[in-house]
Amino acid sequence: MRWNGWGDPAKAKDLPLAVRTLLPLLLGRVRRPAPAAELDAVRVAPPALTAEELDALRAVVGEAHVELSAEARLRHAGGRSTPDLLRRRAPEQLAPDAVVRPADHGEVLACLELAHARGIAVIPFGGGTSVVGALDPERGAHHAVVSLDLRRLTGLLALDELSGEAVLGAGTTGPEAEALLAAHGFELGHYPQSFRYATIGGFAAARSSGQNSAGYGRFDTMVTGLRVATPTGELELGRSPGSAAGPDLVRVFLGSEGIFGVITEVRLRVHPVPRERVFEAWTFPDFAAGAEGLRRVAQHGGGPTVIRLSDEAETAVSLAQLGKLGKALAKGASAVTVYEGDGIEERRARTSELLRAAAGTSSGAGAAADWLAGRFDGPYLRDALLDAGVFCETLETATTWSKLPALREAVERTLRDGLGAAGAKSYVMCHVSHIYPTGASLYFTVLAGIREEPLGVWERVKAEVNDAILAAGGTISHHHAVGRDHAPWLPSEIGETGIRILRAIKRELDPRAILNPGAVIAAEPAAHPASAPSREG
């Protein structure tokens, strides 16, 4: 992964000609940013850990696995949101004081116990792909913070072929997991945009959702068990795919984003590698017709593996990227369906009937295959846009089918007005990529020509969008998670008593608040100084 951008430097893309042609039409003239700082020229503060603390960490993981170089620290200084990438251009940057790489559950547990004893903050780090500020090197009330890099916890630890269950190390990346499973003829089938770099533990901690969610479910539906290390104890959860043995504690850790403990192993439902794959693309007169088609598919069990609907704005840009500029000027929404696994023909027939009844027209396999070929390229395009001076960011939400149109309209209006007030022209694209019987997600890609202070402008506009999302009955995040960026809005979503529950769990498991301070919930004020353990190092 590039230290200050997405992915493999060899795969960095220039903007396609058609996009470069479209941009001035959409956004007006934009200003190229100043060149980014080179890695070896960036200034970071010296590590704030004492020699004794470093020795204690080395005693747990081995000397080779405690890194203090500026490069290692900067590679663990945050995630991959656009604000993260803009921060990575600065000449002086915040970074964790060290990077620590435990080998397995036992070493993770020992690291957490050590950090708890000495008051060192810990940021669990998997693929480094968070786009909501879940990886910021925040110390909280402590004197130092380390990045706990989990990539050595990689591997297929168990496979129960009859039951279709696999146990994977939390540091296993998406492609590593699929390769390990494929060697036995199995697949997990979880393909978010971050797939190439993100980890199994990250998917669990952030409750992600992948492109094949229509077929296999979002990640939290794939999880049947967890192993977790916390600063004050450990857990192994999940004996059965269905249980009434009290509240499901696996769900306490799914979405906990590193604030309660570190997920070290994940037990997952897997399925045989599909032998066949069928594509079909669709066009709709407009987004509303397409959404109605997707609703019927969700409620009548159409059964596609992938189904995604792009609005008119996104359809136009996708066509432009493919060089079909003429078609891009036509109106209409578009959808992609993919079928894998059992009963492909029946599912395709059923889904097609439902989409046709919603005014959908099949446009054959080609566009859908194109989508599949380029489906992990989005973040590279975002980087190319940033280099060209175009601000590009994404945000996402979800709600019920009946609230979906008003939610979409509220987000788009707030973006347009907010960016406009900052003097920026904008272009907003929207798609639905996750459907449920009762509702669906909305994913927005925003392009804007923000001339001055893009970080400050975006922070203000995003805050207005978050308010609008909650007011319209949407969730603050469908699959990007809460992190630090969305934490101020969580109280509105789950209420004061909901926040109290999260704090109570954290107080119990992490009483010194060393884990990911500031993520999900704001640090608790020291209300009872006589009884609270000291938060000084």
Place this chain on the structure above:
Amino acid sequence: MRWNGWGDPAKAKDLPLAVRTLLPLLLGRVRRPAPAAELDAVRVAPPALTAEELDALRAVVGEAHVELSAEARLRHAGGRSTPDLLRRRAPEQLAPDAVVRPADHGEVLACLELAHARGIAVIPFGGGTSVVGALDPERGAHHAVVSLDLRRLTGLLALDELSGEAVLGAGTTGPEAEALLAAHGFELGHYPQSFRYATIGGFAAARSSGQNSAGYGRFDTMVTGLRVATPTGELELGRSPGSAAGPDLVRVFLGSEGIFGVITEVRLRVHPVPRERVFEAWTFPDFAAGAEGLRRVAQHGGGPTVIRLSDEAETAVSLAQLGKLGKALAKGASAVTVYEGDGIEERRARTSELLRAAAGTSSGAGAAADWLAGRFDGPYLRDALLDAGVFCETLETATTWSKLPALREAVERTLRDGLGAAGAKSYVMCHVSHIYPTGASLYFTVLAGIREEPLGVWERVKAEVNDAILAAGGTISHHHAVGRDHAPWLPSEIGETGIRILRAIKRELDPRAILNPGAVIAAEPAAHPASAPSREG
């Protein structure tokens, strides 16, 4: 509901002739129990609430809705397990000090705040159908305990037809819910054995699973939102069918069995009333073949609405009940499939192919239709057996497909050996009625001729079975819940840190431990007397 047995007294059944013929063959001579005490002859302690406390309760719910009669108290003295029914025969019984009937969420909240202020224990009560001791009138550390009867919280509070979501009052029974929804053309489709009396709130608090779970999922998959009242605050949860806004707090309350708060309203996924229903019954050479068939159906998306497999012992008794004694002496396992909703023919064809490949033979629609007609009669038969001196009880668990045979064998061996050691012959039947891609449930019905002290014998044998279940990798309960009966085994299932999480949530929401004391988790020892609020009344 009968005060000391199941259901409608007018529907009480005598044992079918075939069963009465079989019983001596299976169990030897059994001793008829002493006649049960008449309701008006049972002695209960006088209510332990003060006049001032009673007035305070009446001020919240109205005088008519605070009941002190012995009859009302005895009707709320427990659930409907066999030990419960045996306790209801005794001449002196424990009962709550009063029955309180709030009208709505606001009155529930006020009752809890009142009970919290005055130190009165509260047992939330829906349909009274718990079979795991979740309704015992336990006072915990307090001087009095009231039964909080939620049946007035009944009704369809909202219906979003486009999204397929309904909001129901927690006190709505199964049949009430279906009637209210059917008036709009919708169905919930949750049919556990307790359906006729149990409530929506009870299904949520206990994480139940119904006979149509293959089609519509267990109850916790139907829930999209909750409204909850606690002694220290309230919550409204669930904005979207999918979300990454932190851990899913709905899952904290599903399965909380009244220990964290009282669920007052439930938002649920509903579907159009199915227009058609198709039955098909199957026979298999043995249970193992049938289980293999069910596994394939679960993993290859066969799609039945109902699928259940009875082992050889249960098949024989079912046939005997239908008067087919000759067939009952034949060997073999049997299954029932039912299809409702969309795409019935394709689903039936797919499922049938999968079952045939596992050595299943179709036996037509008749036996499956018979099952449907009698599917809520089991508890009446249990009462008739008890009257005849036959001990009859059920227990259930679940695990992965690969562990299923050994789990079944461990349970049956432990039952046989344990009851045999007490001098009782036994007959154990087993079925699978809930399937998942990675595993399935096991439901055991036990008939035994226990001559002396049936409660004591069963408690000992059940404890041995619980140990065996956990040792074999099963969950302590798939859908009956934890209650008080299974609470001693929960620490083995979720571990010490898991118990700490539950305690931490309870301390935050219910610091005086008034809610359902002793259910799910044992009462916490007062470890820090200086800081804990007084538990004296």
